[in-house]
Amino acid sequence: MILVLALGLAGAFTGLLFCVTATDRTRLTVAAFLAVPQVFVGPLGTLNLPLSQCWVILIAVCWLLERKELPVRDPVFRAVLVLGVTQAAAISWSPDPMVGILEVARLISFAFLLLYAARVERVRAGALTGPFTVVLCWAVVNAVLVWVFRLSPAVESVFLQSPLAPLIVGPDAMTAFFDGGANNVTDPLKSGGFFINANVSSMFLGVATFCFLALGVGLRGAEHRRRKRLYAAGALVCWSATFMTGSKTAAALALVLPLAVRGVQVLGRPNARWFLPQAGAAIGLGVWLVPRLLEKYVPGYADASTESLASRAPMWEFAMTMFREHLVLGLGFGGWSRTIEQFAALGIETLPPHNLFIAAWASSGLPGVAGLLFLAVTILVVLTAIVVKNVGTHLARTTAFALGAWWWVLIHGMGDNTAVYGEAKSMILLAMLLGLVTSRLAAHRAAVEREAVPCPA
Numbered sequence: 001m002i003l004v005l006a007l008g009l010a011g012a013f014t015g016l017l018f019c020v021t022a023t024d025r026t027r028l029t030v031a032a033f034l035a036v037p038q039v040f041v042g043p044l045g046t047l048n049l050p051l052s053q054c055w056v057i058l059i060a061v062c063w064l065l066e067r068k069e070l071p072v073r074d075p076v077f078r079a080v081l082v083l084g085v086t087q088a089a090a091i092s093w094s095p096d097p098m099v100g101i102l103e104v105a106r107l108i109s110f111a112f113l114l115l116y117a118a119r120v121e122r123v124r125a126g127a128l129t130g131p132f133t134v135v136l137c138w139a140v141v142n143a144v145l146v147w148v149f150r151l152s153p154a155v156e157s158v159f160l161q162s163p164l165a166p167l168i169v170g171p172d173a174m175t176a177f178f179d180g181g182a183n184n185v186t187d188p189l190k191s192g193g194f195f196i197n198a199n200v201s202s203m204f205l206g207v208a209t210f211c212f213l214a215l216g217v218g219l220r221g222a223e224h225r226r227r228k229r230l231y232a233a234g235a236l237v238c239w240s241a242t243f244m245t246g247s248k249t250a251a252a253l254a255l256v257l258p259l260a261v262r263g264v265q266v267l268g269r270p271n272a273r274w275f276l277p278q279a280g281a282a283i284g285l286g287v288w289l290v291p292r293l294l295e296k297y298v299p300g301y302a303d304a305s306t307e308s309l310a311s312r313a314p315m316w317e318f319a320m321t322m323f324r325e326h327l328v329l330g331l332g333f334g335g336w337s338r339t340i341e342q343f344a345a346l347g348i349e350t351l352p353p354h355n356l357f358i359a360a361w362a363s364s365g366l367p368g369v370a371g372l373l374f375l376a377v378t379i380l381v382v383l384t385a386i387v388v389k390n391v392g393t394h395l396a397r398t399t400a401f402a403l404g405a406w407w408w409v410l411i412h413g414m415g416d417n418t419a420v421y422g423e424a425k426s427m428i429l430l431a432m433l434l435g436l437v438t439s440r441l442a443a444h445r446a447a448v449e450r451e452a453v454p455c456p457a
Contacts, residue, residue: 016058024116024123028116029131031131032131034051035135035424039051050424057109063112070115071115074438076438079378080375081111082374084108086368090364096333099333099363100332106421107419107421113427117436117438118435122438125439128432128436128439138194139234143193143241144241145159145194147240147244149185153191160177183197184199190245195425199412200418202242202247202250203250204423206408207409209239212231214398218397261400265387265400319353319358330362330366336352383400383403387403395444399437402434402436405429
């Protein structure tokens with residue numbers, strides 16, 4: 001025991017020394033590497049604490065100690081802080097405060113990852129490519145595993161029972177998986193790769209697809225041709241794997257969102273009114289065609305979607321009952337699981353709410369819902385405004401892909417157990433994508449200002 005404690009303290013001191021002396025880019029690269037493998041250093045109470053979470057908290061502390069700027073006037077950062085404050089307040093009336101502390105820590109981690117990404121790219125254009133590449137390599141490996149596991153469920157079973165699974169998925173999740181809480185990857189028509197939930201895996205792959213596309217923006221010339229092809233190949237692999245996960249939501253989003261992103265780019269042009277009839281026709285065709293394509297290439301899509309919604313209906317009905325009884329403060333962190341267990345006899349399973357806004361209300365009441373709406377709408381408005389105001393530029397194209405990723409996370413969160421930043425493994429992708437937009441916007445404005453300054457006579 002003493003030896004283990006000594007080794008742990010030595011490792012912690014080494015990590016602290018490395019973090020303090022590392023550059024911002026190195027800190028972000030390490031965070032990118034640790035984002036997917038859920039190596040745990042806990043326990044913290046009854047929960048294990050992932051090393052990735054510890055690292056991000058450490059680099060956040062370094063940011064504050066080094067007195068780097070906290071851009072409280074930035075609308076996105078301010079919106080994240082508002083949501084964090086509402087969640088932190090809810091800890092005071094929560095039956096399980098530790099759950100709330102960890103959720104606030106994850107939200108703060110998202111904010112600081114965004115700050116690091118924006119700073120790294122702003123200091124040197126293209127510097128964010130390295131950290132992006134690290135986590136996107138994980139995404140490609142996950143996509144390949146999704147394909148392999150879908151084609152051979154027996155291989156997935158071997159992976160889930162191997163010593164590697166707890167290191168990637170997390171010991172708590174794997175313990176629950178084999179202790180009566182098996183997730184949907186046990187279905188032979190589902191595949192999760194690194195994830196034991198195929199729906200969450202598909203969201204990770206969807207966000208990764210838009211990240212690949214965003215990195216390819218602006219690459220021209222023979223020297224960048226190979227890299228652009230690699231980004232396109234990565235996007236294609238991740239996009240195709242979203243269908244192989246078996247997620248109904250992902251199958252629809254993978255078809256619709258690329259078209260929606262293109263629509264935002266086109267409709268932002270000055271002569272967009274000439275495209276409105278074509279856009280209306282395209283939407284009508286999509287409404288008619290997409291369900292037929294899904295039914296053809298995803299057999300049983302309609303029946304499976306109906307069954308999935310039916311399985312969530314009891315939870316949402318339970319939420320309505322609790323909403324009327326605990327309108328303002330909600331149930332507090334940990335309150336949902338403790339309360340819903342009392343209704344097991346009615347056929348209501350002890351599952352998370354599977355809806356972003358119901359989860360926000362359950363954990364932090366109406367203030368939490370207001371904070372979540374504020375953050376979601378702020379990012380949507382900011383990204384859309386950048387696309388429209390800078391249409392035809394590389395900045396607009398990059399931002400449009402970030403908007404697609406944000407749409408994916410929000411829409412997926414309406415029916416799955418995810419947070420506003422996605423999931424722990426996908427959080428850094430979304431944060432770096434928003435940081436990339438922030439830095440490129442600052443560079444674009446600086447270039448415009450330089451061009452506006454008159455030359456001396």
